[in-house]
Amino acid sequence: MRPAQQEDTDMSSDLSSPATQTFEIRPSAHPRSLAQRRQALTDLAFGTVFTDHMARATWTAERGWSDRRVEAYGPLSLDPAAAVLHYAQEIFEGLKAYRHEDGSVWAFRPELNAARFAASARRLALPELPEADFLASIDALAHTDVEWVPSSPGSTLYLRPFMFASEAFLGVRPSRQVEYLLIASPSGPYFTSGFSPVSIWVAEGFHRAGPGGTGAAKCGGNYAASLLPQQQAADNGCAQVCFLDAATETYIEELGGMNMFVITRDGAVHTPELSGTILEGVTRRSILQLVADDGREVHERPITLAEVKEGVADGTITEVFACGTAAVVTPIGTLKGTDFDLTVGDGSAGPVTEDLYTHLTDLQFGRRADDYGWMRRLV
Numbered sequence: 028m029r030p031a032q033q034e035d036t037d038m039s040s041d042l043s044s045p046a047t048q049t050f051e052i053r054p055s056a057h058p059r060s061l062a063q064r065r066q067a068l069t070d071l072a073f074g075t076v077f078t079d080h081m082a083r084a085t086w087t088a089e090r091g092w093s094d095r096r097v098e099a100y101g102p103l104s105l106d107p108a109a110a111v112l113h114y115a116q117e118i119f120e121g122l123k124a125y126r127h128e129d130g131s132v133w134a135f136r137p138e139l140n141a142a143r144f145a146a147s148a149r150r151l152a153l154p155e156l157p158e159a160d161f162l163a164s165i166d167a168l169a170h171t172d173v174e175w176v177p178s179s180p181g182s183t184l185y186l187r188p189f190m191f192a193s194e195a196f197l198g199v200r201p202s203r204q205v206e207y208l209l210i211a212s213p214s215g216p217y218f219t220s221g222f223s224p225v226s227i228w229v230a231e232g233f234h235r236a237g238p239g240g241t242g243a244a245k246c247g248g249n250y251a252a253s254l255l256p257q258q259q260a261a262d263n264g265c266a267q268v269c270f271l272d273a274a275t276e277t278y279i280e281e282l283g284g285m286n287m288f289v290i291t292r293d294g295a296v297h298t299p300e301l302s303g304t305i306l307e308g309v310t311r312r313s314i315l316q317l318v319a320d321d322g323r324e325v326h327e328r329p330i331t332l333a334e335v336k337e338g339v340a341d342g343t344i345t346e347v348f349a350c351g352t353a354a355v356v357t358p359i360g361t362l363k364g365t366d367f368d369l370t371v372g373d374g375s376a377g378p379v380t381e382d383l384y385t386h387l388t389d390l391q392f393g394r395r396a397d398d399y400g401w402m403r404r405l406v
């Protein structure tokens with residue numbers, strides 16, 4: 028792993044935001060009109076509409092990070108030999124900007140995304156982007172495209188930082204040239220028709236990650252590996268796939284894009300431990316703190332599929348839910364596999380699941396006091 032070399036080029040502009048001290052704002056020559064933006068912000072789905080700008084920085088082995096800028100959103104020019112296209116040396120993050128009632132814009136614990144981005148970079152032999160740059164890129168893009176942060180109920184500006192190997196070289200070694208980008212996508216509420224439980228397909232024979240692999244990193248390859256089992260889940264009428272551990276096919280790990288929790292009748296909260304093969308979710312970590320502070324017993328431990336099946340069948344397990352930035356908290360109503368089909372409780376969302384969803388979304392949208400100091404103001 029090569030250390031990230033900081034290059035301190037002063038790119039200050041005349042704007043007063045601290046972010047512009049490092050990310051130079053180069054405004055788009057073709058921003059969309061007010062009418063076009065209003066139209067684009069109507070009936071928002073997820074990840075289909077993008078703002079007028081993107082933040083960007085370039086790293087080379089010789090110069091370290093440089094050329095931090097915000098520029099017009101648009102296609103990239105990439106050499107066909109760029110390493111990412113061949114060896115998938117790529118990482119990404121996902122977080123949201125929330126508009127509060129008073130018009131201000133906030134992010135939820137973005138420093139944890141910065142830390143996870145750095146950890147993913149280490150695992151993929153990419154240069155670490157310093158936390159200050161990660162946060163400054165978010166500040167700079169949020170300021171530049173603030174009009175794109177939606178204000179309709181439950182809508183957010185989804186932020187997607189990513190980094191990839193751009194060196195044109197077909198040898199298998201860490202790239203000596205890397206691009207960092209941040210794009211933003213106004214997105215509608217995940218639940219369009221309320222807070223509805225989903226069904227989960229427990230994958231057999233397919234794994235997302237193995238011991239010593241890249242499961243704890245947020246790299247594109249993990250998601251490529253999850254697509255076929257995800258398709259299988261859909262073929263079996265399920266919304267998401269749950270992966271078991273690759274070594275023994277005994278323990279539940281996580282969903283394709285969310286962590287999992289189980290609540291038992293005694294009120295205790297259980298979630299798979301961080302074994303190196305699952306992603307440490309920001310939502311997972313926040314929930315663990317909330318339930319512990321609520322006085323609940325918390326167990327981060329290996330959880331077998333057998334005990335989940337048994338517990339759901341005999342009622343010892345009262346709630347199962349998944350969590351992640353996109354949906355925050357998703358109740359799991361049904362668990363299916365090749366030889367089982369189980370309904371959790373009566374199939375509807377349980378009270379702990381609902382409380383956590385309400386607590387987190389109220390916090391994120393500024394409807395309750397930020398007792399933990401988790402919100403960071405962007406604009």
Ligand SMILES: Cc1ncc(COP(=O)(O)O)c(C=O)c1O
Binds near residue numbers: 282309311
């Ligand atoms: C594989 C995987 N697990 C868990 C999560 C949940 O993480 P977070 O709560 O940080 O969004 C995600 C989403 O980023 C994910 O892709």
